[in-house]
Amino acid sequence: MKWDELEEEPCSMARTIGVIGDRWTLLILRECFLRTRRFEGFQSALGITRHLLAERLKKLVRQGVLRRIPYQESPKRHEYILTQKGLDLYPIMMALVHWGDTHMVDERGRPLLHEHRKCGKMFDPVMVCSECGEPLSAKEVHVHPGPGASPALEKASLEKKAKLKSRKAAA
Amino acid sequence: MKWDELEEEPCSMARTIGVIGDRWTLLILRECFLRTRRFEGFQSALGITRHLLAERLKKLVRQGVLRRIPYQESPKRHEYILTQKGLDLYPIMMALVHWGDTHMVDERGRPLLHEHRKCGKMFDPVMVCSECGEPLSAKEVHVHPGPGASPALEKASLEKKAKLKSRKAAA
């Protein structure tokens, strides 16, 4: 599979993965949410090679996740700022952090705590149903094909194709 | 950076990324949540090379995300099943899907719809504060160092080191 094909798959998860689904991109986005904005900032915080950093930033800008905004003329310098599309990645980031907090901490405990400004407390993120507000778990959710083709359907049709093919080969 | 170092970083997100932060792993996990359990199932659904699939499955088992369970003797065959640790990845998966649904759909609309068994409605996942139940946004959250070292501190100390180094070089 070529990775730019991912963005055209009839699966929202695959498309998302096509945009942010590699390690450096996720770490770059972590830095964005920690208020890093400049090339050198990302580079020194992450130790990523300058080559890759330039490439990833370009891609994120192309995808509309970051906006490249000049902060000085001569020499032209730009900052990379999260767009709304980028800010909307926040639940993904929090979900990643929370899983790590739950399953990957060492003896010392959590590296970071999160305070919710509105209520003033340290919190964990909880994913709930938009309709009834109850916490979600995999087992309580059923999947249906939507107006765009579903990966399940696609899977079935791929399997059909494979069978046809092998029959042809046999004939 | 070597990728197995990620798991030891004092950042829960980095550690999570070390486990599930590559494209194929995320797609394999998607299949797991869609009830795929066997080698051939993953391979034909995803088109991943058998080589990589074998490797990724091994890694997920090693990390405790999947359990490898025999379902027949002679020839020995195993299924790959999500552990609780794996099931706990569900919010991450849903967050990825939801972002794709919001920002990456084409004219045809969503590939999949999600029904919440408890309330019987099609829903979107919403991330809320465990303490007050309000939806979360990046701007309302403040980050504090926890008992394990924080990436912000680490960042600061790295920058200090870099400065010391450059001063030494100058001297």
Add this chain to the structure above:
DNA sequence: TTTGACAGTTCAATTTTAGAACTGTATGAA
């Protein structure tokens, strides 16, 4: 006039991944 900050670009060497074929056990059909 030299040094350093900043934001990249270039290039060879290494590492990962893709693609395809091969191994080995067992079942069911001809």
Add this chain to the structure above:
DNA sequence: TTCATACAGTTCTAAAATTGAACTGTCAAA
């Protein structure tokens, strides 16, 4: 019995991505 198929991998080479390090170019401050 022999052949084809299902299944779960392993092995190999070619292609692609990543690393590490050096280089480019502009400007400001010393």
